[in-house]
Amino acid sequence: MMSDELDDKEEAPPIAPEEDKDWIDPELPRGYLSPSQFNMYQRCPRQYEYAYIVQLVRPPGIAQIRGTAVHKGAEITHRHTIQHGAPASIDEGVSAVSDKFDAQAPEIEEWKEETQGDAKDQSIRMFKVYYRDAVPYIHPVRVEHTFKWTRELCGVPVLGIIDLVDSVKNPDMSLENDPENPQMVEVVSDLKTVKKLWASSRIDNEPQLTFYAIAENTDRVRIDFLAAQKTGIKYTPITSKRGRQEKMVLLEDVAEVSRNIKAGIFPRCAPTGWHCSPTYCGYYARCRGKR
Numbered sequence: 001m002m003s004d005e006l007d008d009k010e011e012a013p014p015i016a017p018e019e020d021k022d023w024i025d026p027e028l029p030r031g032y033l034s035p036s037q038f039n040m041y042q043r044c045p046r047q048y049e050y051a052y053i054v055q056l057v058r059p060p061g062i063a064q065i066r067g068t069a070v071h072k073g074a075e076i077t078h079r080h081t082i083q084h085g086a087p088a089s090i091d092e093g094v095s096a097v098s099d100k101f102d103a104q105a106p107e108i109e110e111w112k113e114e115t116q117g118d119a120k121d122q123s124i125r126m127f128k129v130y131y132r133d134a135v136p137y138i139h140p141v142r143v144e145h146t147f148k149w150t151r152e153l154c155g156v157p158v159l160g161i162i163d164l165v166d167s168v169k170n171p172d173m174s175l176e177n178d179p180e181n182p183q184m185v186e187v188v189s190d191l192k193t194v195k196k197l198w199a200s201s202r203i204d205n206e207p208q209l210t211f212y213a214i215a216e217n218t219d220r221v222r223i224d225f226l227a228a229q230k231t232g233i234k235y236t237p238i239t240s241k242r243g244r245q246e247k248m249v250l251l252e253d254v255a256e257v258s259r260n261i262k263a264g265i266f267p268r269c270a271p272t273g274w275h276c277s278p279t280y281c282g283y284y285a286r287c288r289g290k291r
Contacts, residue, residue: 023148023157027262029053032157033254035211041257042207043275049266050283058282062114065104066123067193070226071163073097073127074191078140078164090131097127126193126226126233133235134224139167141186147215154251156258162212164189166222187220187239188212194227203240210250213242 024031029052041048050056073093080088087093101120111119142165149158170185190208203209209221225236268287269276278284 044269045266069101069123072100078143189222
C-alpha cells in the first residue's frame with residue numbers, strides 16, 4: 001500500500017552538548033527541532049512523546065523505505081551532476097535505489113498485501129520515471145543539503161536536510177538583461193513518493209517547505225511528486241511560494257511547539273484524522289488500544 005508518507009524522512013541524530021554547546025537546547029530531546037519533529041508534534045503531540053521522549057522504536061513502514069530508496073537514487077544522480085557536470089547513469093541510480101531498499105527491508109515487520117519483491121520493483125520503477133521525466137530538466141545546486149537556523153530567528157535551534165536546491169529559469173524576468181531579475185533563480189525542492197497528488201491548499205501550507213524557504217532565504221519552493229496512480233507512475237512538479245507572513249507564522253509556531261515540548265505537554269490528537277489509526281500510526285495500540 002502506498003501512503004501519503006506519514007512516516008518521516010531520515011534526519012540527523014541527536015547532538016551532544018559538547019559538540020555545539022552554544023547552539024543546542026539541552027531541554028529538547030535531540031538538542032534541536034527539525035521539520036519532521038515539528039510536523040509530528042503538530043500532527044499528534046502524543047505520537048511525538050512516544051517517538052522522542054519515551055524513545056519507543058517504531059518500525060518503518062513500506063512507504064518510508066520506498067521513499068528513502070528513491071531519494072537515494074535521486075541523490076546519487078544529482079550529486080554526480082554537481083561534481084562532474086552530468087548525471088550518473090540510470091544503472092548507477094537504479095543500483096543505489098536497490099541497495100538502499102535491501103538495506104532497510106529487514107526492518108519491516110509485516111509486508112501485508114504487498115510483497116518485498118513488489119515493493120522493491122515499485123521503488124525502481126518510480127526512480128526510472130524520475131530519471132526520465134525530471135532529471136533532464138533539473139540543474140542541481142545542492143543536494144541533501146543540511147541547514148541550521150541560528151537561534152536568533154525564534155529562540156529555537158533547528159536542523160534539517162533539504163532534498164534539492166534547483167536552478168530554474170526566472171519566471172519574473174521581463175528583459176534579457178534585467179539586473180533586478182536574474183535569468184536563473186534557486187528553488188528549494190522536496191521529492192515525495194505518494195499514492196495521489198496533494199491538494200494545492202496542502203502544498204501552499206506545508207510547513208516543511210516554509211522551513212526550507214527560511215533556511216535558503218527564498219520564497220520559491222516546489223514539491224516533486226512521484227505518484228503511483230492507476231494509470232501508472234507519474235512525475236508532477238508543483239511550485240508554491242512562501243512570503244514574509246508565512247515565514248513569521250512558522251517561526252511563532254516553532255517557538256510554541258518548543259515551549260510545549262519542554263513543558264511536557266503531549267495530548268492525544270483527535271481520533272477523527274486519517275493518520276490516527278492502526279494502519280498509519282505505529283503507536284496506536286499503546287495510545288488507544290488494539291482494534
